[in-house]
Amino acid sequence: MRVVKFGGSSLANGSQFAKVVAIMKANPARQVMVTSAPGKRHPGDVKVTDLLIQYAQAALRHENATEVVKEIVARYQAIADDFGLDPQVMQQISEELYQLPKKTFTNHDYLMAGFKARGEKLNAFLMTAVLNHEGIEATYGEPKDLGIMVTDDPNDAEVSRETYTHLEAFSRPLGVLVVPGFYGYTSKGAIATFSRGGSDITGAILANGFHADLYENFTDVDGVAAxxxxxxxxxxxxQEMTYREMRELSYGGFGVFHDEAILPAIAGQIPINLKNTNHPDAPGTMIVPEQHFVPKHAITGIVSSQHFGAIYLHRYLLNKEVGFTLKLLQVLERHGISYEHMPSGIDDLTIILDDRQLNEAKRKAVCDEIQAAVHPDVLKWIDDYAIIMVVGEGMAQRTGLIQTILQPLASAGVHVSMINEGASQISLMLGTSRESANRAVKAIYNAFFIPINQRLEVH
Incomplete structure (x- = not known):
């Protein structure tokens, strides 16, 4: 049995729905489908989720939102018209949308979650009607009925453990079960959504809970690029990569797959196949457990992230002071800041942070408190910082790998300010300036993926 998730671009309009119907017909093992809300139909278009956010904001301001609701209804209506569905289907969709402001929500955050979740819910309802119309037996699966329970964080919820017990006991109907992604229910019965892109999470949860043989995740790309x-x-x-390679690359900035979405699949050891709705016969990228995986190359992928900053400290005999690092982390904790990495020497230490957590005032406050807490001889904030992630299960077996990576960087004029190899030995992290990040990626890619006689000089 396969669980199949389709992204917003795969369900943006009637022609995309038709491709999805063909994909479902092509393999009867595809018995559980997870839907996203309709995405962009063309550049400059607006996703239905964004329209629902506008609707929610208008409701919170007690403003008339008739035009926004009409636009949302029209998106679903166009798909229904393409398939000639019974008008009753659209009547239910339209009625639910117009009735949303009359519902009772615990607070403004839960109102926002409840509005946003309708994009996936109504698309799943519509897809169920389309599949039945096209001769595929299908049943709508409301997350509440399936027992998808989540934590009490309305717009950034996490799945609760009891969900898997509920899914174990759930009796799947014959045919295709169509489940809206992105949301579940709290213990008090309120809708709460996962973080943005969370339909991937729903798909992985169902693949785990139903013990699927494969989790197919359809998007608008042919797989994961190196x-x-x-x-x-x-x-x-x-072509094939491991769970932990995918996690490392997602952390580094690969946007193909929601990085949290892989966690339920890892727990269930469910293979994942990333595929393209527009090219369904292409093999895509397989993401598999590490056990029995045999790497064909030293490096699987390279990625750069340019949203980092760093706090650099220097003090003689820093390594001799007990509790030095604890004092630093306590400052970060007081400000609600997490750190990414902390490379250190005997007299130096660098704290690498996701710069999106800070503003100028918070940076100054953190640096002032660190100065008062540990009295460093030198304290600098470095805002020109990028991280290059080089990832591959085959790296541990490759002698001289670091030299092979650093040589092309030197030739490309890229200064490396930090080198950190993960304990797993499947990733190497390099710190450089933001201006150098893309040159670094190109240089490393050339060294490992391009034959010598075809390489171009990197500028």
């Missing part, structure tokens, strides 16, 4: 196509022209596609 480097960002915006940085490297026509990069190679990754």
């Amino acid at each position: 480097a960002d196509p915006r940085v490297v022209a026509n990069p190679q596609m990754i």
Whole structure:
């Protein structure tokens, strides 16, 4: 049995729905489908989720939102018209949308979650009607009926453990079970959503809970590329990779797969196949457990992230002071800041942070408190910081790998300010300036993926 998730671009309009119907017909093992809300139909279009956010904001301000609701209804109506569905289907969808402001919500955050979740819910309801109309027996599966329970964080919920017990006991109907992604229910019966892109999470939860043989995640790309196509022209596609390689690359900035979504699949050891709705016969990228995986290459992928900053400290005999690091972390904790990495020497220490957590005032406050707490000889905030992640299960077996990576960087004029190899030995982290990040990715990609006689000079 397969669980299949379709992203917003895969369900944006009637022609995309038709591709999804064909995909479901092509393999009867696809018995559980997870839907996203309709995405953009073309550049400049607006996602239905964004329209629902506008609707929620208008409701909170007690403003008339008739035009926004009409636009949302029209998105679903166009799909229903393409398939000639019974008008009763659209009547139910329209009525639920117009009745939303009359519902009772615990607070403004839960109102926002309740409005946003309708994008997935109504698309699942519509898809169920389309599948039945096209001769595929299908049943709508409301997350509450399936027992998908989540924590009490209305717009950033996490799945609760009892969900898997509920799914174990759930009796799946014949045919295809169509489940809206992105949301579940709290213990008090309120809708709460996962973080943005959370339909991936729902798919992985169902794949785990139903013990699927495979979790197919359909998007608008052919799989995972070895480097960002915006940085490297026509990069190679990754045919197979491990869970932890995917996690490392997602952390580094690969946007194909919601990085949290892989966690339920890891727990259930469910293989994941990332595929393209527009090219369903392409093999895509398989993401598999580490056990029995045999890497074919030293490096699987390279990615850069440019949203980091760093606090650099220097003090003689820093390594001799007990509790030095604890004092630093207590400052970060007081400000609600997490750190990413902390490379250190005997007299130096660097704290690498996600710069999106801070503003100028918070940076100054943190640096002032660190100065008062540990009295460093030198304390600097470095805002020009990028991290390059080089990832591959085959790295541990490759002698001289670091030299092979650093040599092309030197030739490309990239200064490396930090080198950190993960304990798993499947990733190497390099710190450099933001201006150098793309050159670094190109240089490393050339060294490992391009034959010598075809390589271009990196500028």
